[in-house]
Amino acid sequence: MLESSPDLSADSLLAWYDRHARDLPWRIPPGYPDAPDPYRVWLSEIMLQQTTVPHATPYFLKFTRLWPRVEDLAAATIDDVTREWAGLGYYARARNLHKCACAVAELGGFPETIDGLLALPGIGPYTAAAIAAIAFRIPVAPVDGNIERVISRAFAIAGDATPKGWAADKKQISALVNEIVPPDRPGDFAQAMMDLGSGVCTPKAPNCMLCPWMDGCLARREGAQEAYPAKPQKKPQPERIGHAFVLVDGDVVLMERRPPSGLLGGMLMPPGSDWLETAQMTRTGAPVEADWQEAGEARHVFTHFRLTLKVWQAQKPMSAPQGMEWVNHEEALAAAPTIGRKVLKLAL
DNA sequence: AATGCGGGGAC
């Protein structure tokens, strides 16, 4: 070569990563000879699904302190796991986390193949590839939202922004990035791509001047970085309304465990009405007869609807409710998902 | 292929 040409290579990305890798609790430094503990890689990947690093980090530190090995997590109860997961969201992850820990403990360790990993609960194509690349040094590229964005910009891949077009784009992106994976450093490559997407090639106002692929990036050459990736539009969220009831007796409060699957599955919540799109003006869903007093409104945004809960508070139970439990105030706040915490804070 | 499933940070 007569001159160094602008490139989109793993070498230039890894050279950047060697200098700028983030220091994260589940990571080993770039170029480190030993592979990281598969348990810690797996735990971090599950927590980081659709979840930011700052949000997941304290949970990762807490979980590894409580349960240092996968066998420890397998020995925990599901209620312990969901309580510690409270506030992190997507609670099916917590249920699958415990199932997966039990399966791995039974197997005697994590499977060291993509197919073996894929067979475990809560592990899909992305997470299987991430664990394989980072923990087992298998030359494969995990493809997450960050990497989709980086690759779609670097190679100017953008279809018609329909669900079908975006699905085709994703296949092309996955094929492309898997061609670039360096066989000797697949784990560092995966994490370098994530750091690049998270800190440099951001959804809005990317910091192209800091990017190791600046010169080769086709989207930048077009001056249209934010046109990539071309994702389909999201549907507007409907509004739902309901009532929530905080019944207090001294230092305990009445809580109810939700059904094991579905929205907030298996989580502890103050009892209440159904959540409907049509306004329920009259109070409904109270666990017992009581002198209910208004305590304000709790608002919350879920993935596919917005919720307003009218909160009611009473001091002493008039009768014993069925299928619910009395929980210490602090324990209730700790174990409840965020909407439950909002309700409790209005009434306690 | 489409839908259900949390929460928070950046803008």
Next chain:
DNA sequence: GTCCCAGCATT
């Protein structure tokens, strides 16, 4: 307010 994030399971 909008967008999106180290996605998966289910249908």
